[in-house]
Amino acid sequence: MKRLTEEIKKAQESMEPPPEPIFYYEACNGCGSCLFICESIKFDDVDEAREEMDRAIKYSLGNSEEKPLRILNDCVLCGICSDYCSRLAEPVVLFKKIKDQEI
Ligand code: SF4
Ligand code: SF4
Secondary structure (H helix, E strand, O other): OHHHHHHHHHHHHHOOOOOOOOOOOOOOOOOOHHHHOOOOOOOOOHHHHHHHHHHHHHHHOOOOOOOOHHHHHHOOOOOHHHHHOOOOOOHHHHHHHHHHHOO
């Protein structure tokens, strides 16, 4: 039993920490679908959602000072949008980054 515990401990020590989640800017085509399906923010149409995505990307890169206010105010970081994105861009990571920028 003691040997097993030591082996588990050794295996745990040699494990790499999980990689930091990232938003894949190059994968995102700015379609806005992830935001359009969001039940917390509730955009009226996909154009509105697309514009907010555009604001979010530019703001996160420091290319614009215009804040994506609806994400900042109403996103609860549930992650459903990331499950929905067919390009696997991980939008929830972007939204978390933007919220963290405001702290
Ligand atoms: S994260 Fe995905 S669903 Fe959202 S705008 Fe980018 S490509 Fe579209
Ligand atoms: S993470 Fe935010 S934007 Fe994405 S579905 Fe959840 S509340 Fe909506």
